[in-house]
Amino acid sequence: MKGKSTKQAKRTSFDFVSLVGIALAFTAILGGQVLEGGHVGSLLQITAFIIVFGGTIGAIMLQCPPRTFFHGLKLAKWVFFPPSLDQDALIKQVVAWNGVARKGGLLALEPQLEEQKDPFTHKGLQMLVDGAEPEKIREALDVEIATYEKHHLDASKVWMGAGGYAPTVGIIGAVLGLIHVMENLSDPSKLGAGIAVAFVATVYGVGSANLFFLPIANKLKAIIEQEVVMREMLIEGLVSIANGENPRAIETKLQGYII
Numbered sequence: 001m002k003g004k005s006t007k008q009a010k011r012t013s014f015d016f017v018s019l020v021g022i023a024l025a026f027t028a029i030l031g032g033q034v035l036e037g038g039h040v041g042s043l044l045q046i047t048a049f050i051i052v053f054g055g056t057i058g059a060i061m062l063q064c065p066p067r068t069f070f071h072g073l074k075l076a077k078w079v080f081f082p083p084s085l086d087q088d089a090l091i092k093q094v095v096a097w098n099g100v101a102r103k104g105g106l107l108a109l110e111p112q113l114e115e116q117k118d119p120f121t122h123k124g125l126q127m128l129v130d131g132a133e134p135e136k137i138r139e140a141l142d143v144e145i146a147t148y149e150k151h152h153l154d155a156s157k158v159w160m161g162a163g164g165y166a167p168t169v170g171i172i173g174a175v176l177g178l179i180h181v182m183e184n185l186s187d188p189s190k191l192g193a194g195i196a197v198a199f200v201a202t203v204y205g206v207g208s209a210n211l212f213f214l215p216i217a218n219k220l221k222a223i224i225e226q227e228v229v230m231r232e233m234l235i236e237g238l239v240s241i242a243n244g245e246n247p248r249a250i251e252t253k254l255q256g257y258i259i
Contacts, residue, residue: 018079018219025211048173048201052208055169060161064154071151072158075220082223085230091254094237095247097125106131106242120144120231124238134242141235149228156220163213170205174198233257 030040061069100108110129116122123144127137177198233254240250 013081013084015080015082021215022212029207029211042196043200043203045197045200045204047197048177048204051173051176051197052166052170052201052204055172056162056166056205056208059165059169060158063161064158068154069158072155075152075155076159076216078223079216079219083227085226087230087233087254087258090230090233090237091251094234094241094254095251097237098241098245098247098250101128101241102244102247120148121234124234128238128242132242134239137242138235138239141231141238145228145231145235148231149224152224152227153221156217156224159213159217159220163209163217166209166213167202167205170202173201173205177201229257 030043033040033043064072097109097112100112106129109125113122113125113129116125120141124137124141127140132140175198177195180197181195236257237250237254240253245253
């Protein structure tokens with residue numbers, strides 16, 4: 001194995017289901033509009049777009065520290081290119097490490113360190129090679145997991161927050177459109193534009209929240225939870241090696257993490 005699973009864990013693959021989901025959402029909404037005799041162009045309102053998305057982005061930037069805001073944007077790529085988390089490969093890797101340690105001692109694992117590209121894995125294996133007590137390994141890595149999880153979950157809240165603000169900003173856009181209508185009651189030629197902005201702004205706000213922002217936030221949370229489980233598996237494996245458990249017992253224990 002020799003570090004192969006670590007590289008696999010960081011390799012990404014395209015999530016085709018997410019693309020299909022977005023395409024289906026657009027098709028359903030635009031198709032419904034056409035089936036009802038409407039025109040797709042009537043849903044394209046630059047004023048409503050600026051109000052809803054500009055207002056939502058501004059609110060999120062106010063809510064989040066800059067580091068969290070930009071990290072949240074960066075994590076959005078996981079919707080289409082999530083990290084590949086291979087639990088079976090991790091179990092095989094841990095069992096292989098255990099075999100090396102049982103034959104040559106913990107110091108025999110030192111050559112494996114150079115092959116670990118993941119800092120978390122490298123740190124855990126380094127502590128194991130250095131002869132750290134099992135509970136010290138668990139304690140140190142548990143702290144890292146907690147920090148990692150909080151950092152990423154805070155970033156996912158960027159999208160969760162957007163899903164909360166967008167409908168409200170859409171209502172603001174609707175009210176602004178109606179104000180424009182009321183100001184031009186004497187000029188019927190301007191009423192249509194105001195009413196269009198009012199309704200389209202609501203569509204943009206509610207639609208973007210429930211079709212994009214909230215699903216993205218929930219998908220990121222699910223991926224983060226999967227990564228945390230992978231790290232917990234690694235900790236359990238390293239601690240088991242430090243305790244001198246046999247390969248079969250380690251494999252059975254780690255397989256309990258797989259659903």
